[in-house]
Amino acid sequence: MWTDKQRGIRVSQEELLCKNACGYYGNPVWQGFCSKCWREKARTAGASRQDTRPSNDGTPLTFSKFEVKKSTEKGRRINTMRRLFWGSPSPPKRQESSESHANVLKAYQSLEPGDFTGFLKILKSPSSQRLQSRCTAFLNTMEAYHDLPVQKLSDLVQDFYQSFAEYFSGFPEAQVTQIMEHVEKLIMTRLHKWVFCHDSCDDEQKDLALQRRIRSLNWITPQMLSVPFPDKKTTVTADPFLPAITAIIEMDAKRAPQDKLACVSKCSQHVFEALSTSNSEPANADDFLSGLVYVVLKANPPRLHSNMQYVIRFGLPHSLMAGESGYYFTNLSCAVAFIDKLDGPALNLSPEEFEGYMLRQRAPREGKRQQVASDAQHLLEELTGRQEKLDQGMDALNMQLQTWVKAVHSQLDEATAQFALVQKEITAQAEISQVFSSSSQDASPQGDEKDESVLAFTDQHAGPQATDC
16 A cells, blocks of 8 residues: 555555545544544444443343433433533523524625634624624633543534534535634634643654654655655755645644644645656656655654644544545645554665664665765856856956056056156256356356456546545
8 A cells, every 4th residue: 555666655546535435535543434434433333332331230221221321311412512502501592583694694605715804703793692602602611621531522512513504504515614614713723722632632642752753764865755856957956845844844833723734735735846846747646645754754743643633623524524625634644654654665675774774774875875966966056156156256357457457557657757747847947046056156256356447447537536626
């Protein structure tokens, strides 16, 4: 069922369906049955155990006594359910008229898909007081009796879903489903802290065991699971399954079962997208399951077992029995079952090789070598791109440097020419100054001699005239 020499993991479409051939999806948790057939089988088994239980005096119960006991038990359950739904052992009289009832139904019919806020507004309106009282009484009772076994709490929630849906029996199935999804989100958001990972079950221990199991299998490579990975021609910068890993981890943060299922659907869709980018051929069911197993092994989601059990116990039955969400959840359950029973032949390994990997005495060589080669190739391509960018930058820098050098040389030549002109002017001024200084020195003695001669001539001719006077 699980292994194949070429594909690694194989699960046919028929193996995903209910063993009772009802047409709905089965689940390994329910031993291959769907949720409806599994509950019917459990109730039948419980009734058969009550039939064979001896009485107080040691004699088997007669048919008449069994019928009396069965009627008493049925009456007690009816009173219990009435107390849960209406807050009293007997339902109150219908106080709403047919006109108001029709108005309420019309208001719910006008709801848009996914409009949870609009649903709350209608539920809080005076015309929906009866439905609001039922929800409030049920929530209060469930919180008061949260110490009951988790399976009893699950049965009470599922019975509440069925009873609430009967109020909208005249609606189309699609509208009833839409309304019940809002009811589930309202109820389970309040009850999550009381019923998730309940004390009456061993979900916490199984969570730890599953996490240890996944951690011990962290050596498994995609090649061992026959998961198609990007070829050498496809450029991939990161793990293509990373969005799927993120989506499955987010499931633990959600509170409503439908929100957890939405994370499973989102994860599965990302797996198909990663497979389509990793392989030129379209992904099939075998590739999808192998990819989902790889995602679970890589993610090791927190409290995976508890989250799946929470969805199974308190989710709407139609969400798991049919549709896209049911198909994805069934595959997730198969992936977890495969991981739990994983052995050497499932990975095309001998028992000795598998044991060596589990004991950390061996390491996957081929897959590691391929991964190292792929990483080296990506690194080489990245370095080549960086080198090209560096060369382009150096060319641009050289061009700028040459332009700057030319500009500097031009400015230097101009400064040199101006300096030569200034130097010529300085030299000319120096020569002129030297000429003036030398001419003044030569002219001073001649002037004195001229003055002396002039005075002598004056004295010579002016003497007698002065005497005559």
